[in-house]
Each structure stands twice: as structure tokens, then as C-alpha cells.
Amino acid sequence: MKQLKIHLILCCLLLSFNQVHSQLNETVKGKINIQESDNLILIKAQVENEEPLFKNNLFYNLVALKKSASGNYSNNKQEGEFSLNPEESKTVSEIRLNLNGYEELRIYLFVKQEDILVSRDSIFILPKKQQQAQKKVVKETDFVLKGIVVDDVLTKIGKDFHDYFYQAYLNSGAQYPFIIAIIEKPYFGTSSIISVKVDDRILYQFISKPDEDYLKSSVKISLQNLSQYSKQRKMLFKNSRI
Secondary structure, three states: OOOOOOOOOOOHHHHOOOOOOOOOOOOEEEEEEEEEEOOEEEEEEEEEEOOOOOEEEEEEEEEEEEEOOOOOEEEEEEEEEEEEOOOOEEEEEEEEEEOOOOOEEEEEEEEEEOOEEEEEEEEEEOOHHHOOEEOOOOOHHHOOOOOOEEEEOOOHHHHHHHHHHHHHHHHHOOOOOOOEEEEEEEOOOOOEEEEEEEOOEEEEEEEOOOOHHHHHHHHHHHHHHHHHHHHHHHHHHHHHOO
16 A cells, blocks of 8 residues: 655644543534535535533544545645534534545544544545445544654754654554654754654654754664554553453
């Protein structure tokens, strides 16, 4: 499968959800609605507050992933922060795109409150030859967006680290079923702190330095920590099913 590199500015905390510890909130419901006209599709992300209480610190991420007949991927995404009045239903995002009969479309909606995943939805539109659209819950075992690295970097050094990391990640052949977030925050003077996070956990963190060898060494350590974390994560999922 062709690797897909998605740059989602300021969405690291939106997509790096913790499937082990977070629980869905039944009072905030996210839903994907679609309208089709010929080869045009309008995608709407609808979120409803079923409680008589004001809800703030809500974040959404809407991703539309299109696969051509040749197997190439393209993506469209929207993300942002919003609030809901008591018992309010709101359209938080819209995406318009063309879809030919031989193309496949997968749409994912994630809603978080602060750092907790509270709702999610997905719709798969298959090529016309299969003559159906199907809807199902996203599970880690069938989540197709493997190998994703998202970033929220501030400087050229942060971007260089991201590029070195992503290239090494691709060359490693690993496709972890979780999203890796590279986050950069200001530090003293002109320096910064760069973190590699998964499931809201920091796996490696270092102070930035304009040195290629230093950055590549940090990439190597990050990948080693990721490999170890993946093994521990698999064991945790295995034990949770016993």
C-alpha cells in the first residue's frame, strides 16, 4: 500500500487518540452526512449535544481519503475547535469533492473534548461495480490509515527533524496502527523542545539543535522507542482480551 503523508497543522492532539484508555461520550454525537449529485459529493460533519449543558473545548477532525482505480491516494481534511449550546446540533465542517464511479472514498470523523475522544463516525463509499455504501465503526485492526506522521512544528529545525524522521520511518518498512505526532514547543532563547508522541504519551523528547547528525541520532532513538512501545501496546491489547 502506498504510504500517505498527511500534514495536519495543529491537529496532533486531535488524531492521536488513545484507543486503550478513552471512552466514548454518549451525550456528544458526531455524524457524517453526505449528499450526492452526479459526480459531486458534499460531506458534512454534524455534531449534536444531547445534554442540557454547555459544551466547550471540543475539537473535530474530518478526513476524506479517496483511492483511485490505480491505487493512488489523495486526501482532504478539515479540523478545528468549537462549542455547543445545550441540546444544540451544529454542522462544524463541509468538504466538497468529485468522485468517479471507479474511485473509493473513505470518510472519518473524530470528535474530542480536550484530550478525550468522545465520538467518531465513518462512511465507506465503494466503487460503483460493488453498488453499495457501507458504514462501520473504526477498529484498530481495520483502520486503514497506517503509517501516518502528523506534525505541529514551529521552526526549520523542527521541519528538518520531521523530514528525517518520516524518511527513516518509511525506509524501516514499519506501518504502526497508531498516529505518530511530532510536536515542537518554544524553549529558552531561540531553542525549542521537540517531542515524539503516541496516544498522548511522549516516547522521546529533546532540545533542538541545528546539527544534522544530532537530529538523525534523535530520529534513530525515536524509532527504537516506537518499536518498543508498539510491542508493549500489542501485549496490552492481547492481555485485555483474555
